[in-house]
Amino acid sequence: MVLVSPRNPLNIGAAARAMANFGFSRLAVVAPYAPHWREARSAIGAPYLLQNAKETESLGEAIADCTLVFGTGTLTHRKPEQEVISLPFLPARVRQELAQGGRIALVFGPEKHGLTRDDLSWCHALVEIPTDQHQPSMNLGQAVAVCLYELATRAFPDSETAGTAPQCGSGPPVPASRILDTLGDLIQQVMIAADYSPGAMQSANRHDLRLLLRRLHLSATDTRRALGLFRRILWRLERAKHPGP
């Protein structure tokens, strides 16, 4: 589980408590507000998983070894750029990914405004908790508890209510987020080398590219092939610009 820039130490504690309640142990925290993060970690009764949390500067780093990344949030004020999954339908997707040997991350945004558009570009899909339209926005600790309850009871082979779901163990392996990012870097270099994108466009291009690479659901093999192809293209383009002796 990943918390992006959490502010309130009580919410950090509540999120960690819910993880312990439902048997989750791996927590990463992205760019936390330092004094509050220290306070939450040193609180009496803070679970072991909070003291052992991974701290990173960026979301990309936190989810580098994951194969399927879900952002969370409500859709009140934005139009999502990727697939939206209602929470009750999340366990089926998670079961499928785990059966293929994947690693999953669930990402929660800061209390005030939730995940940004840039944060969401690292996610394969957006998970929405079905809430009442008059009060759609949930407290962070409660949103974490609800999501982890749903996964703990229905997403794992030994979950009490997951028994009847089919296990699809034969899908192809998928690449970790880090590999997709390497491919994104390479494609961006190719675009620049090919003078495809004016400088001012690069940040927007990178955002769309990140979304595209996740939307494609490339297999690990396809990703390797694409990396090989774009490395070759880049080499050709650079040799054409700076011909050797």
Added chain:
Amino acid sequence: MVLVSPRNPLNIGAAARAMANFGFSRLAVVAPYAPHWREARSAIGAPYLLQNAKETESLGEAIADCTLVFGTGTLTHRKPEQEVISLPFLPARVRQELAQGGRIALVFGPEKHGLTRDDLSWCHALVEIPTDQHQPSMNLGQAVAVCLYELATRAFPDSETAGTAPQCGSGPPVPASRILDTLGDLIQQVMIAADYSPGAMQSANRHDLRLLLRRLHLSATDTRRALGLFRRILWRLERAKHPGP
């Protein structure tokens, strides 16, 4: 929803927030700690349902018009005296009761120790949230959110994931908690009139009687018949003791 003796105003606020998130509106609060209850109700952004909450002295009063009452808690330190339902299986029971025109209450205990044995004697069943054995005890606001999420998404005919469940609309009507309590009073009077129970035993008897009457799942008709029978018995017993002219 019923909160029994909540202490922390933040938890009361979080419980009310979760109710608003999942579209629940009727809250009763039993014997709250007055200063904290005032604070929670007057908090900025306190939802309407908190300002409109019903306040009662006893749990029996709070659930008087309900036909099916669920207590919540973990079983770590006690042996339950009634049926235990794991939360993922609660929606099916709730759907069935609602289809029969019943009224349901979900009861949460105080933060420190949860519902007492006496509180639970008012409940038809105990709902358990399936948590990790190393950290079974949940924060009140998070427990409320998880339970209401499960009900909102799966217990109502228009819930997104409840569609396929069978609706059993033909069961007999069941009596409200208040009627069962009247029957319990009457049976206790009969016991005393019949010298069945020594004075010292009365409190324990009342507890077991409350549990028994709820375990029987009497229909409204059966309850009326039992009331008639015990009224007749009581009248006979008292006439035998104090024969008229």
